Amino acid sequence: MMDINCDLGEGLPHDAALMPFLHSCNIACGGHAGDEKSIQETILLAAQHGVKIGAHPSYPDRLNFGRNVIDIPLEELKTSLREQIAFVATCAEACQVPMHHIKAHGALYNESAKNHELANLLIGLVQEHYPGITLYVPPHSLIASLAQKAGIPIMLEVFGDRHYESDYSLVARTHPQALIIDAQEAKDHIERLMQGKLKTIHGEILNLKGDTLCIHGDNPAALSILQLIQTYASNH
Helix, strand or coil: CCEEEEEECCCCCCHHHHHHHCCEEEEECCCCCCCHHHHHHHHHHHHHHCCEEEEECCCCCCCCCCCCCCCCCHHHHHHHHHHHHHHHHHHHHHCCCCEEEECCCHHHHHHHCCCHHHHHHHHHHHHHHCCCCEEEECCCCHHHHHHHHCCCCEEEEEECCECECCCCCECCCCCCCCECCCHHHHHHHHHHHHCCEEECCCCCEEECCCCEEEECCCCCCHHHHHHHHHHHHHCC
């Protein structure tokens, strides 16, 4: 069974309902959402269910939920990301729960898949401050290739509730079909991903290997989709 992850601690009301269906979770750490209280609550909730925790840093842009590329000096961004990740790491240590991984959020995630400066910035933070921590990265991405060369453990992440372009990138959030909110459509999409296949938004069938599958916590159908995944897993 593939690892199932979800972005949590983003101020939405159903984290507790989603957690029992997860293997790992990515905790918002102040850049796009989250504060000390939400981080601690999410870590403790994850610990109750044996779910691995990770930091989910982003561009420091709460106004746009971290989904826009912002014009920020690289050093300033580095400082922000270091502080965001440390926020989760410090809370995790206080709760005596190990931090398992780091996964960039939103625009930072998408840009680091193709931007050398951003990819190397994230890799450098892991090497300097969190050796041994796993990076969740997109398959066929620049950051995946660079992280592997740097000897950083990675998990290739695929999305169970997002449509893909032909180059393996995610369909832009501004597109009306970016997010899959129909549970049956998501089920079909996820079953293909579990078999190493991807159907793009244009109908092409591509090979796509994933180690962890993400369902977004802000997807209104998240719980229904996770329940379908559990049913699928129990039957295979």
